Amino acid sequence: MRRILVLILLAATVFAVAACSSSGSPGREDIERARDSYSKGFYLEAEKDYERYLQVEPQGKFRKEAWDRLAEIAVSIKGDLDRAVVLLEAMYLELGDDPDTAWKIMFQLGEVYSELGNNPKAIECFEKCLIHAQGNPEHTYKTQLRMARLYRNMGSYDLVAGTLENCADSAADDEAKARCLYELAQSYTFISSWSQASKTLDSLLRLKHISDETRALAIFLQADIAENDRDYAKTRELLESILHTYPNPKVVETRLANLPEVVPEPLPLVPPRQ
Template structure:
C-alpha cells in the first residue's frame, strides 16, 4: 500500500513538472525564442518569431513588445522604412486607444516618413501626435519642435515662427520654453531676421530655470549675431563668457582664434592750447 502511494506521488510530481515546463499559451515558445535571438543579435530569427507570435496570439499580453521589436528591427537594423510604415500603421490601429502609446507610435511614424522624404505624410503624422498629446505638455513641445524643423526644411518660415511661438507659450517649464525660443532664434538667423532673433534670445536668457548648456548655446548664437554686425568686441566678450560651459569648448576656442582683431578706435586729436 505504501509503495502504491509513493508511485502515485511520483506520477503526480512528473505531471506537475510537465505542466510547468509546457508552454502556457500557443505563442509562449515563439516569444521566448524571439527574445533569446534578439539578445544575441540574431535579428532576422527574432523577427520571424515575433511575427509568428503576433499571428498565433491575437490577444497575447506581449503583443506590444512584439510590435515594438519588429518596428525597431525594420528601422534600426534593416533600414527598411517602407516596412516600418506598414508595421507602425498596423500597430497604431491595434494599440492607438492609449494616448501615450498612440503618441509614441505616431511620432516614430513621422520620423520614418521624414527619412523617406515624404514631408506631407510626416506632417500629417505629427499633427496626429499633437491630438494625442493633449494634456501632456512634454509631448506637445517635443512634437511642435519636430514639426517646426520640418517646416524649416520646407522653407515655410511663417509656419516655423507660429509653431515655435506656440511651443514657447505652452511649455510647462523654463527649460522646454528655452529650447523652443532657441529654435525660433536660430530659424530667424537663417533668414537674416537678426532683430527677431535677438528678441527671442533676450526672452530666453531672461528665464531663470534653464541649464548651463542651453544658456551657453543661446549666448553662442548671440555671438554669431554680434559678429554678423561686425561688433567683434561684443562677440569676443560673449564667447569668452561661455568658454567653460559650452558643450564643446574647442568650438569656442576656434571661433575666438578666428575673430578679426579688435582695433581700438583712435583717440580724438586734442588741439594744442593757445
C-alpha cells in the first residue's frame, strides 16, 4: 500500500513538473495572445505580442512564425515597406542557414525592394535567391522569371533575353519552359523585334506537354504579330482557334469584332478570245 502511494506521488510530481515546464516558458503567453489577436484581426496587438515573444524567447521554437507574421503585418496590413526591409533582413540573418527558408525570405525582400523602387537592391536579393535555389528547379525558374520582369521594367532587354534563355534551358518541365519562352517572346514584341518573337513562339508551340491556357496565350501573341504585319486573315484564324481556350474569351471576341474586314482581291481580267 505504501509503495502504491509513493508511486502515485511520484507520478503526480512528474506531471506537475511537465505542466510547469510547458506553461512556464517566458513567451508562451505572448505567442498565444498574439495568435488570438491575429485570428481576430487585431493586428497591432498581435504585432506587439509577436515582438515581445522574439525578445523573451531567443531560442523559442515559434520564432519563425513570429517573424513571418511581423513581416506580413508590415507589408500587407500596414504597408510599411521600410519596416518590412528591416524585419526581413533580421529574419534572414537568423534563419538563413536553411536554403528553402533563405530563398523565401530573399524572394520576399526582393519584392519589397522592387515596390520601393530600389531595383539594384531587388536584383541583389534575387541573385542571392539563385544561390539558395541550387538543386531546386522550381525556385530557380521562379527567380529567373521574376528577375527578367524586373530587368524588363528597367529597360535592360539584353539582360532580359539572357535571363529568360537560361530560364528556359534550366526549366524542369515543358510548362515551366513555355512560361520562360512566352515571357521572352513578349519582351521581343516590346522592342518591336517581331521576327525574334515569332521564332520564340514557334519553339514554345512545339513543346508537347503544356497547358491549354499557355498555348492560347502564345497563339494570342502570334495574332498580335500577324496583326502588326497587317495579315488580318491570319490574325482572324489564330484568334478564332482560341475562342474557347483563352483565359478571357471576351477579349478575343472584342479583337475579332474590331479587326478590319478582309476584302478579297479582284480576279485578274481575262482578255476575250479573238
